[in-house]
Amino acid sequence: xxxxxxxxxxxxxxxxxxxxxxxxxxxxxxxxxxxxxxxxxxxxxxxxxxxxxxxxxxxxxxxxxxxxxxxxxxxxxxxxxxxxxxxxxxxxxxxxxxxxxxxxxxxxxxxxxxxxxxxxxxxxxxxxxxxxxxx
Amino acid sequence: xxxxxxxxxxxxxxxxxxxxxxxxxxxxxxxxxxxxxxxxxxxxxxxxxxxxxxxxxxxxxxxxxxxxxxxxxxxxxxxxxxxxxxxxxxxxxxxxxxxxxxxxxxxxxxxxxxxxxxxxxxxxxxxxxxxxxxxxxxxxxxxxxxxxxxxxxxxxxxxxxxxxxxxxxxxxxxxxxxxxxxxxxxxxxxxxxxxxxxxxxxxxxxxxxxxxxxxxxxxxxxxxxxxxxxxxxxxxxxxxxxxxxxxxxxxxxxxxxxxxxxxxxxxxxxxxxxxxxxxxxxxxxxxxxxxxxxxxxxxxxxxxxxxxxxxxxxxxxxxxxxxxxxxxxxxxxxxxxxxxxxxxxxxxxxxxxxxxxxxxxxxxxxxxxxxxxxxxxxxxxxxxxxxxxxxxxxxxxxxxxxxxxxxxxxxxxxxxxxxxxxxxxxxxxxxxxxxxxxxxx
Numbered sequence: 001x002x003x004x005x006x007x008x009x010x011x012x013x014x015x016x017x018x019x020x021x022x023x024x025x026x027x028x029x030x031x032x033x034x035x036x037x038x039x040x041x042x043x044x045x046x047x048x049x050x051x052x053x054x055x056x057x058x059x060x061x062x063x064x065x066x067x068x069x070x071x072x073x074x075x076x077x078x079x080x081x082x083x084x085x086x087x088x089x090x091x092x093x094x095x096x097x098x099x100x101x102x103x104x105x106x107x108x109x110x111x112x113x114x115x116x117x118x119x120x121x122x123x124x125x126x127x128x129x130x131x132x133x134x135x
Numbered sequence: 136x137x138x139x140x141x142x143x144x145x146x147x148x149x150x151x152x153x154x155x156x157x158x159x160x161x162x163x164x165x166x167x168x169x170x171x172x173x174x175x176x177x178x179x180x181x182x183x184x185x186x187x188x189x190x191x192x193x194x195x196x197x198x199x200x201x202x203x204x205x206x207x208x209x210x211x212x213x214x215x216x217x218x219x220x221x222x223x224x225x226x227x228x229x230x231x232x233x234x235x236x237x238x239x240x241x242x243x244x245x246x247x248x249x250x251x252x253x254x255x256x257x258x259x260x261x262x263x264x265x266x267x268x269x270x271x272x273x274x275x276x277x278x279x280x281x282x283x284x285x286x287x288x289x290x291x292x293x294x295x296x297x298x299x300x301x302x303x304x305x306x307x308x309x310x311x312x313x314x315x316x317x318x319x320x321x322x323x324x325x326x327x328x329x330x331x332x333x334x335x336x337x338x339x340x341x342x343x344x345x346x347x348x349x350x351x352x353x354x355x356x357x358x359x360x361x362x363x364x365x366x367x368x369x370x371x372x373x374x375x376x377x378x379x380x381x382x383x384x385x386x387x388x389x390x391x392x393x394x395x396x397x398x399x400x401x402x403x404x405x406x407x408x409x410x411x412x413x414x415x416x417x418x419x420x421x422x423x424x425x426x427x428x429x430x431x432x433x434x435x436x437x438x439x440x441x442x443x444x445x446x447x448x449x450x451x452x453x454x455x456x457x458x459x460x461x462x463x464x465x466x467x468x469x470x471x472x473x474x475x476x477x478x479x480x481x482x483x484x485x486x487x488x489x490x491x492x493x494x495x496x497x498x499x500x501x502x503x504x505x506x507x508x509x510x511x512x513x514x515x516x517x518x519x520x521x522x523x524x525x526x527x528x529x530x531x532x533x534x535x536x537x538x539x540x541x542x543x544x545x546x547x548x549x550x551x552x553x554x555x556x557x558x559x560x561x562x563x564x565x566x567x568x569x570x571x572x573x574x575x576x
Contacts, residue, residue: 007526011556057367063558067524
């Protein structure tokens with residue numbers, strides 16, 4: 001399954017994060033996970049949400065610049081070495097990681113990792129072949 | 136729906152546009168004599184300047200003798216605020232307009248009943264030149280009020296027999312609703328405001344290409360061929376440049392025909408010259424300099440050799456439309472728009488060209504100039520669009536440096552570039568505010 005991540009441009013100033021989050025909340029769109037990349041001047045809010053098309057339209061209609069990126073979401077056991085295992089699987093292929101972030105569903109149970117690869121399709125193929133649980 | 140770009144038959148008022156040149160010069164000379172005599176008799180400042188040069192209205196022998204006459208500049212109007220330049224008594228003045236002065240008092244212009252009729256005729260010819268006709272539905276989004284744009288376009292479109300929607304400026308969502316619901320075919324506004332309408336229409340999922348809208352009459356600020364291209368490709372309409380300034384009459388001094396080869400000056404009403412802004416010497420057609428205009432008909436407030444500060448050249452080659460009226464080349468800059476930053480001359484239009492050159496950049500930008508520790512600083516703020524957005528910091532930093540590099544290669548100045556969120560820069564409901572100069576010079 002293909003996951004679409006929404007990247008939203010934010011200026012680095014107090015309150016900048018509130019507006020997009022409030023918009024999504026009001027529309028009943030659940031944020032499954034997110035990460036924030038920031039510089040002194042601006043930030044990029046990366047969101048994985050339930051209804052990505054509706055969320056994108058909502059944000060754009062309200063004046064946000066939104067970019068859609070294909071990401072690969074992988075379920076791993078919550079234990080040491082899980083992340084390293086994925087990176088080992090990728091090593092030696094032509095695929096490289098642009099950025100990644102993750103969260104644990106229930107400590108000691110499972111973790112979910114979101115990867116942005118330069119070539120998401122071949123990364124997915126490699127990972128599936130090596131038995132990873134790509135969501 | 137496909138747009139109908141076919142031309143209506145020629146409007147009777149447009150006949151003057153095709154006068155043989157010799158006849159046009161005769162009309163110009165007769166009217167020049169009249170207007171100079173009128174100013175000499177009724178405007179103290181003009182009479183004083185004529186006397187200083189030991190000139191009398193009778194010293195004019197041909198229309199070319201206009202070069203002997205003294206210039207009028209913007210400060211003359213400011214100094215004589217509000218009525219000092221009037222050549223008609225107040226009883227004959229039926230309308231005032233005023234332009235936004237950047238400092239202090241505005242510049243006031245006045246019209247008699249005949250002046251308003253002449254202006255309306257110039258606007259009828261303007262609309263007709265680009266194919267507007269009776270039966271068109273005109274959404275007039277120029278501001279109504281002291282600004283000449285709103286009422287000028289309004290009366291012209293009405294006189295042409297079009298159905299006018301006097302919506303005035305602002306309230307973008309309502310503009311789009313009416314544009315769509317009324318089946319509007321012609322829109323009048325500033326080109327930057329139309330770009331803003333295009334952006335908003337896209338956000339709302341309105342496809343302008345599917346609407347009957349086919350003509351944009353755009354003016355009140357300088358714009359570029361790149362902007363025309365973006366407007367035409369993005370909305371399917373034909374975008375025409377109308378030129379005017381309140382001091383002369385308002386919109387309708389010059390207007391493009393369907394060949395889009397630069398606005399034709401309505402020379403029987405407004406006599407054009409181009410001068411070197413430094414030496415004040417007249418320049419031949421085809422040479423770039425400052426546009427100087429003389430009103431040949433205006434009674435209430437004649438302007439003789441008014442220095443517009445607009446930098447352009449007069450094109451005298453015959454246009455494919457057959458009009459004998461000369462054209463002005465696109466006005467990309469004004470002599471008083473020029474900024475001097477660390478001794479380097481900078482025109483905002485250069486920044487615009489640089490931003491447009493980098494793919495995916497919409498020209499919503501602002502130039503902020505400041506002085507820190509006795510050194511001028513140049514910051515260019517650019518709104519990030521969905522097209523330009525990257526999902527990585529590196530990607531955005533790269534985009535920033537491409538913009539900065541493009542500006543540096545055109546202007547020679549290294550700007551600080553700042554990316555800002557969409558719709559955070561002040562929008563032009565009227566004229567775009569592109570430059571903020573914080574230096575206390």
